[in-house]
Structures are given as structure tokens and as C-alpha cells.
Amino acid sequence: MRSEQPPCVAKWLLRHFGSSPNNAALIGDLDERYGYSRSRFWYWRQVVWAIVASFFKEISGHKALAIRALIIGWTMKAAWLSAFWYVYGAPPRRLFTAGIEPLLFVFLMGIIAMMSTTWIIAKTHPVHYRPIVLLYLLLELIGPFLTFISKGALGGYDWRYPAILQGVGPPLFQVIYEIQFHLGIFNGVAAAWESAVIMVVSILVGGGFLRNEVESNSAEHPPATA
Amino acid sequence: MTKRDQLGNFELMVILVLIRIGDKAYGVPISEELEKRTGRDVAIGSVYAALERLEDKGFVTSELGDATPERGGRAKKYFHVTTRGLKEVRETQRALVKLWHGLPELEGGKA
Numbered sequence: 001m002r003s004e005q006p007p008c009v010a011k012w013l014l015r016h017f018g019s020s021p022n023n024a025a026l027i028g029d030l031d032e033r034y035g036y037s038r039s040r041f042w043y044w045r046q047v048v049w050a051i052v053a054s055f056f057k058e059i060s061g062h063k064a065l066a067i068r069a070l071i072i073g074w075t076m077k078a079a080w081l082s083a084f085w086y087v088y089g090a091p092p093r094r095l096f097t098a099g100i101e102p103l104l105f106v107f108l109m110g111i112i113a114m115m116s117t118t119w120i121i122a123k124t125h126p127v128h129y130r131p132i133v134l135l136y137l138l139l140e141l142i143g144p145f146l147t148f149i150s151k152g153a154l155g156g157y158d159w160r161y162p163a164i165l166q167g168v169g170p171p172l173f174q175v176i177y178e179i180q181f182h183l184g185i186f187n188g189v190a191a192a193w194e195s196a197v198i199m200v201v202s203i204l205v206g207g208g209f210l211r212n213e214v215e216s217n218s219a220e221h222p223p224a225t226a
Numbered sequence: 227m228t229k230r231d232q233l234g235n236f237e238l239m240v241i242l243v244l245i246r247i248g249d250k251a252y253g254v255p256i257s258e259e260l261e262k263r264t265g266r267d268v269a270i271g272s273v274y275a276a277l278e279r280l281e282d283k284g285f286v287t288s289e290l291g292d293a294t295p296e297r298g299g300r301a302k303k304y305f306h307v308t309t310r311g312l313k314e315v316r317e318t319q320r321a322l323v324k325l326w327h328g329l330p331e332l333e334g335g336k337a
Contacts (some may be wrong), residue, residue: 029253050271219255
């Protein structure tokens, strides 16, 4: 039996990840059409497409802002990494031999670094922060794969040995792998997943995605009484 | 006229539906009319993306309407075609008719 209410997870996703300046009106339209006997699958499909379409529309319409945001983000990231490496040495040099405490400190600082980077991006692009932070997140997720492949193609990586031993992989992944190593866990796949999830959550929280705010466009009115 | 000011295929369909519906054009009737006329399922997200592009180009204006309970208390956003938008539709129609004219492959509904 079809629920009277639209899927709440889908609606939450659209509220927080929809980049359209008319996001509130769009959600209202979806709710209205869902009320005319539309299926939950239809609602989910509409939500996914609305998020994708609004993201590409906003990025293609504000390319200069997107490039500026990426430059800000990557400059901050490079500054943080330089500071860490200056203090602890660049991977795969082992900080790492010093024990678990400095690793945990670097891990926490890494989270703060990611959150502050996207916080700055969001604050410097208040109107278009959603698509721009999402773009930064996507590139941060894709980046390690491209680095891995390009290093392999250019001979900078020996495919026969684990990447982590050759200093290949995002810094957070390497830190998590080393923390696990100190705890007697030798699982690169788990470290990769953990670092990906932590990175996504840190970037989204820093970018202000998960706060419970009033929808960004002015189409939000108090619920009318029936 | 720059390329950016021209109407895309989907934008043209949306603006024609806006003209057809008139003053009561907001997301729901626009997407329903598009589905009825084209026979295809339409994503409301794509309709809004097209409407926002049309608004950026100055072909469409918008205003907020009433909030209703079935919309979760969210207001409708009504869209209207501007004089500039109407002029652009006419120009596009003229250009398309000229392109269509004299193509035997497209005559008689055989293609």
C-alpha cells in the first residue's frame, strides 16, 4: 500500500542537496504531484534528477565562481598538507613509528582541515555554496583514483605491491591505515572506505550541508492550516 | 543575438507550454502539460532548470503564490512569459518553419 507521505529520506536529500534557487517550490510541486497517486519510485527518480539537474545547471551557469572556489579549496588543502608534512614528514615516511598518539592528532587535525576548507568555500560563495561544495567533494573523491591511475601509467607506482607502502593514496587514507596498523588491523580496503566516508561527512558538515536550516529560497511559507 | 540568448529545444517546449497555460503556470501544471503534449515522462527538476535559464535570459519572469497544505506549506512559484520571450519564440518559429519548408522526407508524416 502506498504511503500518504512522500519518502522522507528522498525529501531530506533534496532539501539538503538540491542546488536550485527554487528548491522549496520544487519540493512543493513534487509533494503536490505525489499526492495525485504517484509512486514512491517516481518520487525518488524525480529527486535524483532534480539534484543532478540543478547541480549541473548551477555549475555551468557560474563557471568562474566554481573555478575560484576550487582554487581556494586546493590552496588551503596544500597549505594544511605542507604544514603536516613539515612537522611529521611526508608519507610514506613514518610518523608513524612515533606511536599512535601523533597519528590520532594528525587524524583529528585532518578532519578539522577538511571542515575548515569547505567552511571557507561556503562562506566565500554564500549564494551558490551547495553546487560548489558538491563539485569540490566530487573532485576530492575522483582525485585519488586519477592520481593512482596516472602514477601507475607514468611508472611512479609498482602495481605488484600495495599502494600504501609506496605513499600512493590520499593522506587521510594513509593516516587511517597507519592507525589501524598500530591496532593490529591490516585492511587497506577498510581504510579506503573509512577515509572516503570520513572525508565526505567532514566536507559536507564543513560546507553547512547537514544543518537544519530554512530552505534557501524565499518560497518557504509557514504550513497553511487545512 | 548571442548563442546564450537562443532557445534550446527543451526551453522552447517549456515556453510554449507557459504561453498555453497562461497566468496559472507553475511547476505542476507545466510538467503535466509537457507530459500530455509530448507523451513522455518529464522530470520537474529539468523543468525548473529550463525555467531558471529562461529567467536568466529575460524570457520569463516569476512571482511567489500561495502556500497550500498539500504542498507541505510551500509556496507555488508562478512563471510568465515576457514580451522579449514572446518575440524570441516568434523568431524561432520563423526560423524553424523556413528550415522545415521543402523537405520531402518530413512531409506527409512518413518519416
